[in-house]
Amino acid sequence: MADTREILxxxxxxxxxxxxxxxxxxxxxxxxxxxxxAALERGDRHAALRLLMRxxxxxxxxxxxxxxEDDDLADExxxxxxxxxxxxxxxxxxxxxxxxxxxxxARHRCLDLLKISRRRQKRFQxxxxxxxxxxxxxxxEENLTVRSRxxxxxxxxxxxxxRVRTAVLLRFQQGVTYEEMSGLEGERAATLQARVARALxxxxxxxxxKGAAP
Amino acid sequence: xxxxxxxxxxxxLLQLERGEPLDEHFVTCPDCLEARAAYARLRQDxxxxxxxxxxxxxxxxxxxxxxxERKRRPRWIWLLAPVGAAALxxxxxxxxxRTPAEPSLVQExxxxxxxxxxxxxxxxxxxxxxxxxxxSPQAELRVYRNGRDLLLxxxxxxxxxxxxxxxxxxxxxxxxxxxxxxxxxxxxxxPPPGKGLDPDAGxxxxxxxxxxLGEEIAVR
Numbered sequence: 358m359a360d361t362r363e364i365l366x367x368x369x370x371x372x373x374x375x376x377x378x379x380x381x382x383x384x385x386x387x388x389x390x391x392x393x394x395a396a397l398e399r400g401d402r403h404a405a406l407r408l409l410m411r412x413x414x415x416x417x418x419x420x421x422x423x424x425x426e427d428d429d430l431a432d433e434x435x436x437x438x439x440x441x442x443x444x445x446x447x448x449x450x451x452x453x454x455x456x457x458x459x460x461x462x463a464r465h466r467c468l469d470l471l472k473i474s475r476r477r478q479k480r481f482q483x484x485x486x487x488x489x490x491x492x493x494x495x496x497x498e499e500n501l502t503v504r505s506r507x508x509x510x511x512x513x514x515x516x517x518x519x520r521v522r523t524a525v526l527l528r529f530q531q532g533v534t535y536e537e538m539s540g541l542e543g544e545r546a547a548t549l550q551a552r553v554a555r556a557l558x559x560x561x562x563x564x565x566x567k568g569a570a571p
Numbered sequence: 572x573x574x575x576x577x578x579x580x581x582x583x584l585l586q587l588e589r590g591e592p593l594d595e596h597f598v599t600c601p602d603c604l605e606a607r608a609a610y611a612r613l614r615q616d617x618x619x620x621x622x623x624x625x626x627x628x629x630x631x632x633x634x635x636x637x638x639x640e641r642k643r644r645p646r647w648i649w650l651l652a653p654v655g656a657a658a659l660x661x662x663x664x665x666x667x668x669r670t671p672a673e674p675s676l677v678q679e680x681x682x683x684x685x686x687x688x689x690x691x692x693x694x695x696x697x698x699x700x701x702x703x704x705x706x707s708p709q710a711e712l713r714v715y716r717n718g719r720d721l722l723l724x725x726x727x728x729x730x731x732x733x734x735x736x737x738x739x740x741x742x743x744x745x746x747x748x749x750x751x752x753x754x755x756x757x758x759x760x761x762p763p764p765g766k767g768l769d770p771d772a773g774x775x776x777x778x779x780x781x782x783x784l785g786e787e788i789a790v791r
Contacts, residue, residue, distance in 0.1 A: 403777045407770075410631050418630075419621035435626060439634045440641065510616050528588075529617035535588070550588040557610055558580045564613070571613040 390455045397446060406443045413456060414439070416531060417463050423514055423526050424467035426474060434470050438463040453540055460531060461541040464523050471519050506569050513563035521556050528553050579603040584610065628718035629751050629787055631769035635776040636784045676712075676754050676785050677701040681741070692744055692790045700725075700752055700785075702738045707756035707781070711764075712738045716748045718768040744790045752785035 389412060396405040414435075421434040441462050449458060514522050524542070527533040528549075535546040542549060564570055583597050583606070597603045627633075681697040692698070702725075704710035712731070714723040725731035725740040732739050744750060751768055755761055757780035764771040772782050 403773065406634075407631075407773055410634065410769075414626055414630065415624075418626040419624055422621050422624055432627060432630070436630060436634050436637060440637050443634075443638055444641075506616065507620055510620055514617075514620075525617065529614050530620055532618075547589070551585060554584040554588045557584055557613060560617075561609065561613060571609045571616060 393455055397449070402443065402446050405446055406439065409442060409455065409459060410439055413459055417459060420460065420463055420526055420531060421467055423511060423530065424464075424519070424523060425470055426515065430470050430474060434463065434466040437466045441466070453537055457533060457537040457541065460527060460533060464527070464541060468519055468523070509564055509567040509569035510560075512567065513560050516563055517556055517559065521552055524549050524552050525556050525560070576600050576602040577606075579606040579610075583607065627787075628749055629715075629768055629784070632718075632751070632753070632772035632782070632784060635769075635772045636782045639776055639782050673703070674705045674707070674754060674756055674781060674783055675703045676752060676783055678752060678785050678788070680788070692750075692788055694744060694746055694790055696744050696790075698742045698744055698750060698752070698788065700738075700740050700742070702754045704736045704738060704754070704756060706736050707758070709757045709759065709761050709780075710738060711755050711761055712740060713753045713755065713764060713771075714742050715751045715753065715768040715771075716746075718749070718751065721764055721767075721771075722750075724764070744788075747790050750788045750790060754781075754783040754785075756781040756783070 393405050393408045393412070396402075396408060417438055418431065418435045421431040421438070422428070425431050425434055438459065442459055445462070449455065453461075514525065517525065520542075524538065527538050527541070528535070533541075535549050538549050539546040561571060578594075578600070579597055579602070583593055583603060586593050587610075597607060677700070679699040679701075680692050681699050698714070700712055700714070702710070702712045711727075712723070712725040713721060716722050723730075723740055723742045725738050726733065728740055728742075730741045742750075753768065753772065755775045757775070757778060759778065759780075761780060762771075762774040762778055766774075772784075775782050
């Protein structure tokens with residue numbers, strides 16, 4: 358017999374109660390969120406989270422994957438986003454769509470994990486991991502597969518500062534408007550627009566260097 | 572290659588992000604037209620990045636399990652002053668009877684080679700499970716494959732044994748897939764499983780049951 362592991366498991370908890378939600382401004386509801394809001398209106402936080410996980414689980418995961426440097430961190434940020442969403446659902450005031458609110462949580466979790474990860478790397482000076490894929494040749498543009506193009510783009514996104522990266526991903530990968538993003542980031546929409554506009558040429562140059570020019 | 576005219580990068584991109592109409596120049600300048608097309612492709616590439624990536628199969632069950640853990644550790648405990656906490660700990664240590672065993676789950680891969688990865692196995696190997704139920708009136712040990720197929724329920728399965736507060740069972744890992752053991756505990760009868768790992772874990776959480784997840788095992 359080999360390979361024995363003991364797994365510590367999550368302990369018990371009692372049944373939870375949900376207070377009736379305060380009325381909220383339903384001004385910015387993304388299509389499909391009615392179901393979640395209806396669950397919240399009847400105080401069913403469990404059903405609301407289940408629907409949020411169903412509707413946004415994959416999108417939040419893809420965002421986290423691009424935001425943080427490795428799969429374990431992405432899993433952690435992804436799961437914590439929904440744990441915190443559950444805990445914050447009763448305080449959701451409807452000032453943004455649920456989707457935007459959820460990505461706001463994800464953004465914070467990813468930035469926090471990035472900070473911790475960087476601090477750890479500095480302290481222990483970890484050896485850089487070898488890339489899974491060989492780097493594409495500088496002049497191999499015509500031979501690049503879709504996968505290696507995506508890999509090049511991921512690499513270039515990770516060269517951006519985290520706050521720039523999150524703005525680019527929220528804007529283009531998730532389609533969040535600058536007005537919504539402004540609420541999340543606590544910065545003016547014009548500042549975010551300029552940040553994204555400045556980031557695009559940086560990404561283009563990076564992709565050109567990797568032989569994956571758009 | 573740097574184009575002769577870089578106005579699209581310095582002005583056009585910002586106009587686009589602001590939602591403003593583009594200057595006339597950008598319709599006639601060849602460099603700018605080319606740059607505009609390149610940035611349109613770049614935006615499309617970013618929009619599609621990670622399009623094939625899916626979260627791990629059991630991620631929803633893990634969220635429920637984490638929520639269960641947080642429920643058990645109320646935040647107010649952290650507000651206690653350190654001295655109060657020390658006094659409480661001393662009181663608990665000396666005045667209260669020993670607490671019963673905590674629930675736990677042990678997973679053993681039988682017939683696995685000594686160098687086998689901790690989370691990997693091959694078809695034909697067996698997964699032996701031992702669960703400490705800590706005297707919970709209702710306890711069930713389950714194994715799911717790929718988050719959907721409920722392969723084992725203990726009590727219920729022929730291999731299932733109960734010794735005191737411990738449940739044990741053995742499962743043949745017959746085919747490739749991701750196997751996930753779950754221990755569910757409650758005072759009340761458990762909600763019937765069968766809808767899949769995530770919904771079953773969610774239903775148990777909603778009832779107030781303990782949901783304890785083992786580490787998933789990839790069989791290849």
